[in-house]
Amino acid sequence: MHHPAELQPERSRLIRKLQSVADLSPDEQRAVFSLPMVVKTMAADQDIIRVGDRPSDCCLVVEGFVCRYDLMSEGKRQILSFHISGDIPDLQSLFLEVMDHSLCTLTPCKLAFVPHDSLRALLRAHPGLAAAFWRDTLIEAAVSREWMVGLGHRAADQRAAHLLCEMLVRLKAVGEAREHAYELPLTQAELGDALGLSIAHVNRTLQDLRAGGLIELRRGTLAILDWDGLKRLAEFDPTYLHLRDKAVAA
Amino acid sequence: MHHPAELQPERSRLIRKLQSVADLSPDEQRAVFSLPMVVKTMAADQDIIRVGDRPSDCCLVVEGFVCRYDLMSEGKRQILSFHISGDIPDLQSLFLEVMDHSLCTLTPCKLAFVPHDSLRALLRAHPGLAAAFWRDTLIEAAVSREWMVGLGHRAADQRAAHLLCEMLVRLKAVGEAREHAYELPLTQAELGDALGLSIAHVNRTLQDLRAGGLIELRRGTLAILDWDGLKRLAEFDPTYLHLRDKAVAA
């Protein structure tokens, strides 16, 4: 039986992502191709799962931007991570019954839902895949730590610059970015919720980056004009993303 | 062959910790008891592993406080997590070759080093243990996210209060705390590096908490005088720690 990639866009996104993180054997790739999944499209700003839910599926992002977030009293929102094509942001629900944060779409999205049972069977049958997924959750944890460093100790412009660097490298790793440009369909309010900054200050910060000739950001498209300058400002070192292909980090 | 717990303090700390997170069968416990490990004592403020290292062992904390940290330019330090008896703070090195942060002792410590090979063999032979360890790494990630919320959006006193709540629950889960008191042998500088605050402000913040009748903190011993008040201030909800024994979270 054949599973040509062009007929299996969901599964091939997942494989492309896993390949950026670990080395999959042909056998393992085939196993991923036979994972059952239900594809669903969602509008922007819709919750996928909420705090307290006990999901029985995992959600694979096929197209669009998704984020984890947590709400606090007084309506403040902290965005905990951004997720792109190939990510499974709630993989943790395989092992932690109840969600300790929510998941929502930031743009219109194509999502694919995989039953926990099928995933568990896959991991049991293919230890190499289990290792790859585990590795991926560890990388996500590393990204969280890097964000902590930013929130704790970096100034606003460094923090923003670091996020822009990170997204470029991650998007390139799954082939969703050009050399020094990519689609970043986020509002300044969303950036602020991720960076721990007010809307007003995000605005001023982005203008500083523009004024410094580092970036251009209009209508959801980011162009990095001075990659070295941006990296230097952010003190960006992609090691923490633990990507397999070192070329990507150039 | 018998392995009485009192003769195997290192392994029993590990088991106690894993039991707080997952349910181990007698067989799995026995397997953990036969893990080879080399015990080592270290003074306070010593690096265990550094950024860039490629360790071939994992480090189990038997006694003492350990932290992960990352340094920035201008000597700023962000503490990324605290680790206590039973934790394996560098378990990730099983899957991520190169360290993206450092690990150091905060107090004199007893540490036990387990070769990667032995751990890998253990996980291969006991899928239930693999699940328990995976679950534990996911919980650590959840703790990081909770810290992100604090660093991004909580005021200094809430942030400090939240940390104190978290440490109580974690220490109680492994039997290292009394009802509302525990040893917290951290300097204000270390608290500041974790909370993203300057030394001066940590001092003021702790005095606010004292003045509010919430805590008493002297010579490394913390007494929580008003647990409900502290939880309320911190908006502390222990769900994110995903502990098995709900009683602990009271």
Next chain:
DNA sequence: CGATACGTTGACGGAAATCAACCCCGGTGG
């Protein structure tokens, strides 16, 4: 006993929050 590390306190400054307009643009409907 002085050395050193940790804790405490105050004065001052700055980065970012808050509050409040205002602009621009695409969509919608009368």
Next chain:
DNA sequence: CCACCGGGGTTGATTTCCGTCAACGTATCG
């Protein structure tokens, strides 16, 4: 067709939390 609306972006004035700096207190230890 234009008026209106709402979401997103921009800007300025003011405030506040927290950092920085500097001094001083206090305890532990060789």
